[in-house]
Amino acid sequence: MRRLLLYIVILSTGIIFLARLFYLQVINTSMFLRSQDNAIEIEYNYPQRGYIYDRNNDLMVSNQPSYDVMVIPRNLKAFDTLEFSKILDITPDELVNKIDKAKIYSPLLPSVVVPQLTKTEYAYLQEKMRKYEGFYIQKRSLRDYQVDHSANILGFIAQVNQKTINENQYYISGDLIGRRGVEAVYEEQLRGKKGVNYIQKDRFNREIGPYKDGIYDTLPEKGKDITISIDSKLQGYGEKLMQNKRGGIIALEPSSGEILSMITAPSYDPSDLVGRKRSPNFSKMWRDTIARPLYDRSILAEYPPGSPFKTLNALIGLQENVVDIDDTFSCNNGFHYGRGRRMGCHPHRSPLAMVSGIAKSCNAYFANVYLRILDKYSTPQEGIDTWKNHVQSFGIGDYLGSDLSTGRPGKVPDSEYYNSIYEYPKYRWGSAATISNAIGQGEVLMTPIQLANMTATIANRGHYYTPHLLTHVDGKPITNEKFTEKKNTTIDPKHFEPVVEGMHQVYTDGTARTLQIPGIEIAGKTGTAENFTRIDGERVQLTDHSIFVAFAPVDDPKIAIAVFVENGYWGSRYAGKIASLMIEKYLKDEITRTDLEDWILSHSLEEEYAKPLSEEPFRINQ
């Protein structure tokens, strides 16, 4: 027994020590993090962000140096708060607040105190900084915009938020990250890679050399320059035309799917979101919930497509073999169906066959074709689902899969949708109940980019390429199968010619004959879409949206365009003029129809937009 005591004491001590060590070294890993924190300091070198060029290699976005005042709370020594806050041009409370926040974020990692000083502010501060230990100036590069347009395409860069820091190891507080647009989508290419130096510190926080002789250190890698498919001049021109209007324009190159222009109105100058003025400007635009300058209508707004959608119904009718191009339908100021119901139409000669049906945009013609498509099948459910499959093959009703930072799917109704709203099988519904789809007015919703893509598909006679922006990275063309793969529709290419001819006659003989451009053969289609809003809970109709789609030249299409102008009334009034001007600008680089240009530039729709807000009765479609 007396011999055992020491054995027991020795062995139990050994076990306790091993258990404690196991806890310290294997279980409780927070010790490890603390060690990384106090022995190793990480120093970052930020590379230049990549430049952005347009399709003609015109520089759109470059960089300018900017300077952030940073703090590492652990390194702080007592200092004169009042004096320093005066130098920084902030209140002492703000300064103390910032330091407290920085301590909460991390006592050892840098946090921003005052972001984005200008060169002159920096020069003044640089001399004074030495007095204030724990503070230093971090050089970064900010965007320098060479253009005053394209804000919705380019997006902007901003300080990374806490959520991103938590999700992505690469970012630390104060880093800049692309938000929205190309800056966000191609963030990884543009940002490059920041360089890291690991510095071994001693217990007095003095640097004693690189950690592990710098084997983990990296040099910053410059961001890659990218080229986007936007035609900067066309974009700028389009934005100018859209001033004092609301709406969206998309112009595509049909043979590649490249986006030539992507315009939303109202928009803003991208330089407004740079540097210290970014935050107030952003809040101001964010709070404008009426005009919504930060809302990209060209890719987000889902409008009823109106008459341009008729071209699709013509194609489906031909493909389903329910209509021949020579079949005529009469129009008696509209289409009569059911018990005394009527879908109105404007006056034109009657009866009409397909080509002139498109040119004159006859509602009755397309109501007949649409009903024939659905009634070909034994039930309206089957009919509408067949119709929907054709429509969807044009990229409508789902996300396009483009390289834009955001988007909307639009809407194509199917049997499930009508079953649900008509409470099938309790009640039955017939094909006539969906008749508005014939003229693109009912349940169908499309974004401008979907409408432009549909137009490009018709221009291509039956196929499209996914619309996209990126064309080159560091001067080398990209190879992304998503964008080079040809997407065929369910419509046989041979059926497109009559539709194209119809669209051509829209210009020569139809609803847009006043918009012809000398020397360019254009195919287009006007659209006038009814739309509604709610005022005090009541459904109120507003002035129609003006819509226009077009492509040119007819035989070798170089540009396909879709224009939506909110409350612009009939199609050729605003949208048609803008589309024609942009086509001429792109193909000829000069404007011969200055009469159209003057009219557009001098007409504003602000009055129209103010009507529903005036709280007074108002008239529409004047």
Next chain:
Amino acid sequence: MAKNKSGFDWITILIYLLLVGFGWANIYSASLGANSPDGFLNMDTPYGRQALFITLSIFLIIVILSIEAKFYQRFSSVMYAISLISLAGLFIFGSTIAGQTAWYVIGPVSLQPAEFAKAATALAIAKYVSGIQVNLKEFKHQIRIFIIICLPVLLVMLQPDAGSALIYFGFIFPLYREGLHFAYLLLGFFAAFLFVATLAFGIPWVIAGIILIGISIFLKNRKKRPTILKYIFLMAVAVGFSLSVNYVFENVFKQHHRDRFNIVLGKEVDSRGIGYNTNQSEIAIGSGGLLGKGWTEGTQTKGHFVPEQHTDYIFSTVGEEWGFLGSAVLITLFILLFLRLLFLAERQRSQFNRVYGYSLIGILFMHFLVNIGMVIGIFPTVGIPLPFLSYGGSGLWAFTALLFIFIKLDSERMSFF
């Protein structure tokens, strides 16, 4: 039976060499600086000097093993006397370094007699206990042994060096082995427990605990008709001890003593001031992880975040650079050494050898317990070295002498003298 010259215990010697070698590697890493001169043997660096100390230990070992075993028994009293005189002489001739009058400085050499006093005391106790008429159950002998231990303890306390004095508690192991009553051990254990409990939980809780435990034992034994007075007396003594601990802690201890205890008890977190050593040492060890950062790659070690890292805190370098694996191997090596020495001590025929062996284990174990306990944050900060690993000539030589005297005694255990 003839002397067996080659009867040295090679297992112990091998463990000794491993510990000393590993110790030097860690001292090298811990004292390596950006401006360190080239060469392992540069005398301006701790690792260079430690290499010299190790070389000199080899000579010391040869000398110790060459002397006849009888010598240590015969001259143990003389060595004890010499060590007492050298301790006392410190107050006249000694030098004061960092507040402690613990050093003789002769030219470039400085010696710490307290380190050697442990070995001398071990010899003296072995000699006394192995006397023919000595019986540890008798109070007279208990008092004399108490005095033998307390003389060096007093002199060491006066330096003041409470850490070294603490080591003398290790002599409880040989004395218990040789017949000291179990009650002394129990008493010591309870005193220690009450001491810690009082500081950790405060007087009210401890008194409540004492009363609760007292009553429950009383109720459990009530069929035996225990006398209530006896229980009340014992409880009163316990409460009185607890109160006096509190008094001593609050009124006798200095603030830095109190701080050291409070940090271990988790009552105070001050990683900048007094808690700095423990905190940094735990960070260094914790950052080693499972496999460690590799020799000379420890970032905490390189940054010299742990004070005294090459001396008392050498284990934190082990923890950081060799990880849990290396630390576990080192702890296992120490445990193996203790178990081997226990085995050797038990196989001795002479009582002198056995008592000396147990004293050796007691001293080494106390160092191991207090030093590593302190470095890994489960023992208050007490500045004593880790045997064979910590930097320092006096320490290394004293431990070497202590160990190799026993190896010599063991090698001649079969001879009669």
